[in-house]
Amino acid sequence: MKQLLLKLDTSRPQTLESFVIGQHAELVTLLHLFTQRVPGNFGERAVYIWGESGAGKTHLLHAMEADASARYITPASPAADFEYTNQINLYLLDDCQDFDDQQQIDAFNLYNQVKEHQGFFVASGIAPPALLTVREDFRTRLGWGLIYQLQSLCDSEKIAALEQAATARGVTLPDGVLPYLITHFHRDMPSLANMLNALINHSLEIKRPITMPFLREVMQQQKVDNG
Numbered sequence: 001m002k003q004l005l006l007k008l009d010t011s012r013p014q015t016l017e018s019f020v021i022g023q024h025a026e027l028v029t030l031l032h033l034f035t036q037r038v039p040g041n042f043g044e045r046a047v048y049i050w051g052e053s054g055a056g057k058t059h060l061l062h063a064m065e066a067d068a069s070a071r072y073i074t075p076a077s078p079a080a081d082f083e084y085t086n087q088i089n090l091y092l093l094d095d096c097q098d099f100d101d102q103q104q105i106d107a108f109n110l111y112n113q114v115k116e117h118q119g120f121f122v123a124s125g126i127a128p129p130a131l132l133t134v135r136e137d138f139r140t141r142l143g144w145g146l147i148y149q150l151q152s153l154c155d156s157e158k159i160a161a162l163e164q165a166a167t168a169r170g171v172t173l174p175d176g177v178l179p180y181l182i183t184h185f186h187r188d189m190p191s192l193a194n195m196l197n198a199l200i201n202h203s204l205e206i207k208r209p210i211t212m213p214f215l216r217e218v219m220q221q222q223k224v225d226n227g
Contacts, residue, residue, distance in 0.1 A: 015063045016032055016060070018063075019056060019059055019060060020153055020158075022153050022157050023151050024148070024151070027047075028060075030044070034047075034064065034120045034122065035070075035090075037069075046114075046120070046144060046146070047123075047145050047148060048122075048124070048125070048129060048142045048145055049147075050126060050129075050147070050148075050149055051126070051150030051152075052126065053188065054186075054187075054189060054190055054191065055188070056189065057094065057124040057125075058094055058095075060124075061092040061094050064092055065090075065092055068087070069087065069088055069089050070090040070091075071092065072094065075099055079103075079106065082106035082109075082110050083106075083110070084110055084114065089117075090119065091110060091114055091120070091121050091122070092122050093107060093121075093124070094123075095124065095125065095126075096124065096125040096142065097125045097132050101135070104135045104138040105138075107123075108137050108138045111141040112141070121145065125142070129142040129143035129147065130143065153189060155182055155183075159179065162181075162182075162192060162196050163178065165196060166196060173210060174210070176212055177210060181196070181215065184219065195222075198218065198222075199215065202218060
């Protein structure tokens, strides 16, 4: 079995449609409006999304950066990305809790300029603004817009989402495979979806059906590869 079996499948772009909505229909509806540069019901143009790692924050922000008038910004982004430009009217700031002091200052200034020019601003972090260990002025700006918490999916929602993903690839999974996977593997959806893709890809490559023994072999090999 090949090493790096769980390398991310970058050929499958993240979209708002592929996000597992769960309890977040209101948030996803708002983000759809933002992608069309339409304010929310009460004129909202800024939103902060928080939740634990793997909850889907990065998925949502990546899903919104499809056109040239949107910019995705992370702690690894160059300083120039924090500069406002009239060609960009949707700014997407991910992992705000990891911005260094200068990046926080730049993000604070960026937010003010976006607001002044009636642009759109979406930010994410692992905690609500009040609990982030960042500069007070930056924390205040993050709290000015709407704030949404991403709730983790329950097991039945995870199974339903994974079944849907498998069906989209023309694969029917035997009973027991997904319940075993979500109880014996990493429980966040990105890891689970990545493992499912790995299972399907390897099954097609070696022309072997996905069964419980096959799943256990792949999971065991992944443990070996990760040392």
